[in-house]
Amino acid sequence: xxxxxxxxxxxxxxxxxxxxxxxxxxxxxxxxxxxxxxxxxxxxxxxxxxxxxxxxxxxxxxxxxxxxxxxxxxxxxxxxxxxxxxxxxxxxxxxxxxxxxxxxxxxxxxxxxxxxxxxxxxxxxxxxxxxxxxxxxxxxxxx
Numbered sequence: 001x002x003x004x005x006x007x008x009x010x011x012x013x014x015x016x017x018x019x020x021x022x023x024x025x026x027x028x029x030x031x032x033x034x035x036x037x038x039x040x041x042x043x044x045x046x047x048x049x050x051x052x053x054x055x056x057x058x059x060x061x062x063x064x065x066x067x068x069x070x071x072x073x074x075x076x077x078x079x080x081x082x083x084x085x086x087x088x089x090x091x092x093x094x095x096x097x098x099x100x101x102x103x104x105x106x107x108x109x110x111x112x113x114x115x116x117x118x119x120x121x122x123x124x125x126x127x128x129x130x131x132x133x134x135x136x137x138x139x140x141x142x143x
Contacts, residue, residue: 002140004076015129016070019063022122026063030056047102055097062090066126073133078142081133088126095123 028036029048037045069083136142 004141008073008076008136008141011129011132012070012074015073015125016067018125019066019070022063023067026059047098050102051097055094058090058093058097060090062087062094065090066129069129069133073129073136073142076142078137080142081130081137084126084130084133088123088130091123091126 027033037048040048065083065087069080069087072080072083133142
């Protein structure tokens with residue numbers, strides 16, 4: 001068994017914190033937390049309220065498999081890469097609705113600057129986590 005490099009713990013903890021933010025957003029949105037949703041515009045609220053079930057499911061897959069991937073990294077499981085890959089599938093499917101199909105119009109048009117940054121940061125970080133988990137599996141760090 002290969003010794004666990006310190007960067008695995010750093011990446012694992014940072015990715016879990018990052019993905020906890022996504023989980024928080026998901027929970028607050030799904031439970032319709034009034035204080036949390038009060039920061040959204042009418043267009044953003046309409047987008048969430050009009051979203052089809054398959055969007056909700058793909059959003060859940062994207063969020064929760066990312067959290068699982070981070071936990072699996074910390075548990076040194078080779079299934080971390082699979083979890084991140086499934087999360088990426090969920091992200092792609094939910095993005096098709098968000099940016100292509102949605103009746104609320106192009107979501108980029110009603111997103112603020114912060115949302116725009118996250119729109120690009122989320123897939124980049126997720127792909128990097130998937131690549132990292134695969135590399136750690138190939139090196140024998142994840143078993």
